[in-house]
Amino acid sequence: MKKRLLLVSLIFLVCCVLFISYSNKNDNVAAYKGSINLKKYDFNKNGVVNLQGQWELYYNSILTPEQLKNKRSNKYLTVPGNLKKWLNGKSNKYMTLHFKIYAQDNVVYGIRIDQMFSASKVWVNGVLQGQVGKVGENFSSEKAIYLPEYYYFTAQNGIIDVVIQTSAYREIFPTIKAIKFGLKDEIMNEYILNSSIDLIVFGGLLIVELMFLLISKKVKSDKSSLYFSILCIFIQFRCLFLNERIVIHLFPNMPFEVLSKTAALTYYLWIPIYALFLREIFHDFPKKIVYVSTIFSAVFAFICIITNNTFYDRLSILGQIISGIIICAILVFLIMCVIKKVKESVISILALSILILGCINDMLVNNGIIYGKYIFQIYMFAFALIETYLLTFKYSNQIIKTEKLKIENKIMYEKSIKDPLTGLYNRNYIEEMLDEVIRNYIDNGIIFTVLMFDIDYFKIINDTYGHLVGDKVLVCISDIIRNDLGIEDCAGRYGGEEFIVILPNTKEEKAIVIAEKIREDVENLFLEENIKVTISGGVYENKGYEKRECVGKADKMLYSAKEKGRNRIEIY
Structure with a gap:
């Protein structure tokens, strides 16, 4: 009875996660030739929109709002999209994007930019809102930082003029996603929601890993608890370094290579640890799978450590193919276990199915085939524990308070001078x-x-x-x-x-x-x-x-x- 209840709970959770991950509650609105009219759009009723469509493109040009006043481009970048496809195979260049939103005056709006290539600098109505990294005209002059951007502003004479300088020298699969646009409170809620999800996963996995570490100390003969704790640690790193990138919020000058290598290493090293974990649960688990996965991960991890991201990212498709073969071999073994009615095999194959869905999503996002989020850690959390989210509100509140305090301090400083x-x-x-x-x-x-x-x-x-x-x-x-x-x-x-x-x-x-x-x-x-x-x-x-x-x-x-x-x- 308990096993059936667990299976039903996990299946229900997977369905919920799939729905949340792939459903789009926001309206998609498309710009035409660099402009979009939202004056009659009811944000209070319909909420945040995804800004898509044609944005003015000034390729190989870094232009300021002042320089764009009397310019009009005849080239447009279609958003969302893949930069390589749009530029006929070219990508590692710099550019300026420009679009106008017609909106009501005396309303505070906001935008959320999930990621604008390797680095970006954003103006709204001629006012510099902020920058992430340093936009460069070549690889050496660019400073890459991956960090979601949140900016708040009002329309001037009914116009919101957005200028974005950006460069993509460290992007092997450069994609551009729709920008979220809405009322200030709604955009702030996006940050609160995304940060809360990451922190809920992090906190839940922290409880699980601490519990299994304590178990591994008492039961030293069984290393499954230790391996599972290591898996949780890897996923925790992905929670902190991907999606809302909480660590980068706290340490904005962190080198880009740290983030990139963390994402790659936690992915490749996860596979042999998972194989070792299954070897502890199923004693007839093939040793060949453990050996192959260990050698594969060691080679790719070594390449990742000694080279820069543009090199090892080019090998990512090969790595994903090899890891896919290893995962398929594990899946075949578990299917045979289910057929043989081996104890715990049904739960294990369900857990692996959850992780496969997460892996597929992350590979598609990483390669620019879809424009969603990295959700592997959410699927891992579904496998590990689903009842710990209430305990992590103190973490989310801490991040939220830090962000609000930063805004308040900025306002107070402006008043003081x-x-x-x-x-x-x-x-x-x-x-x-x-x-x-x-x-x-x-x-x-x-x-x-x-x-x-x-x-x-x-x-x-x-x-x-x-x-x-x-x-x-x-x-x-x-x-x-x-x-x-x-x-x-x-x-x-x-x-x-x-x-x-x-x-x-x-x-x-x-x-x-x-x-x-x-x-x-x-x-x-x-x-x-x-x-x-x-x-x-x-x-x-x-x-x-x-x-x-x-x-x-x-x-x-x-x-x-x-x-x-x-x-x-x-x-x-």
């Missing part, structure tokens, strides 16, 4: 930036220029029109300063109505042009109260080694401009 009224950097941060550019000047001789501005007659504006209008003036002038500066320039509120600008790698001549542009834009500023606003400014190209001297000379020029009639720029 910005002036709450104007949005410019505060004085403390500006002081740090001054220290940095001065160090750079001393160590590397890289020049910089400092601008100081002060609003003319600001006290009169406050006294006449009130502090609310005064605040509005401060905000408007801050916006002008911010818009007139470059990406590397740094602007801050230095005092009440005093502003400071640091222009790295900028000489006096260019700094004067920038300062005059800011002054003219402020002079032309139109306020509803018909207030005439002007500013005075000082320019100083640094030639010293002291922060106080640098700021003092720029400030001196500012007050010289005040003395000479205001609404002017003075140069030191």
